[in-house]
Amino acid sequence: MKIIVCENYEEISQEAAKLVADLMTAKPDCVLGLATGSTPVGMYKKLVEMNKKGEISFEKVTSYNLDEYYPIEPTHDQSYRYFMNQNLFDHVNIDKSKTFVPNGLTKDPAKEGAAYDAAIDAAGGIDLQILGIGQNGHIGFNEPDDALIAGTHITSLTENTIEANSRFFASKADVPTQAFTMGMGSIMKAKKIVLLANGTNKHAAVAQMLDDKITTSCPATFLKLHKDVILICDKAALNG
Ligand code: PGA
Helix, strand or coil: CEEEEECCHHHHHHHHHHHHHHHHHHCCCCEEEECCCCCCHHHHHHHHHHHHCCCCCCCCCEEEECEEEECCCCCCCCCHHHHHHHHCHHHCCCCHHHEECCCCCCCCHHHHHHHHHHHHHHCCCCCEEEECCCCCCCECCECCCCCCCCCCEEEECCHHHHHHHHHHCCCHHHCCCEEEECCHHHHHCCCEEEEEECCHHHHHHHHHHHCCCCECCEHHHHHHHCCCEEEEEEHHHHHC
16 A cells, blocks of 8 residues: 655645546546545545646546435435535536436335446446545445445444534434445455545554454455555554
C-alpha cells in the first residue's frame, strides 16, 4: 500500500482530487467508485471547482456509489443519493442517468445486489474507487464480523456505526439500522483504490489496516491484498 502523508485535510482533499482528475483526463469515459461521509467532501469541492474552471469534464463519466441506507427514500436529506447530488452531481456536467447508488427502497435486495455487481462488470469495472474508513475499520458498510460477504448486499449496522452516523440525524433512533453496501469482493475488483483518512479518531483503524494481519474483524485489512491501493491521510490518522 502506497501512503501519501498530508499536513492537513485541505491537502488530503487536493491530493485525492488530483488523482481523480488525472484519471478523468487520461480516460474521459472512466468509471468512478464514489463514497459518502465527511471525509470526501473536500475532494468533491475541489472536483466541482476544477469542473467549473473547465479543467475536467464529467460528461462521459459513469459512477457507482459504495452504499446506501436501507430503507430510505432517495429524496431523504440523509440518503446517500441526496448527499451525492448535493456534494457533486448537481454542480458538475455529469449525466445523472450514469450515476448509480444502490436502491434504498428495493423489495428484492438479493436481486438488486447481484444486478449492481453485474452492472459494474458490464461497465468495464471500476477504474478508481474512493473509500473512507470507519473508526471500527469498516469499508463501505462492510462491518467487522465473523465473515464478510463478497458481493453487494444488505447488512445490519453496528452500534459503533449507528453512533458515529447519528451526528447527521435528529436523533440516534432516526439512524437506519440497515444498509446496502458493495461487498469487499466488489470493492477489491476496482483497478485502483484510494482510501482517505483524516484525524486521530481514524488512527486505530488505520494502524490495524497497516499491520501484518488480515481479519474480518477489521474489513480494511483486506485492502492489503490489492495491488494498487493509495492511502491519503494526515499525520494524526497515521501516527495517532
Ligand atoms: P466519515 O465516514 O468520512 O464520515 O468519517 C467514513 C466511513 O464511515 O467509512
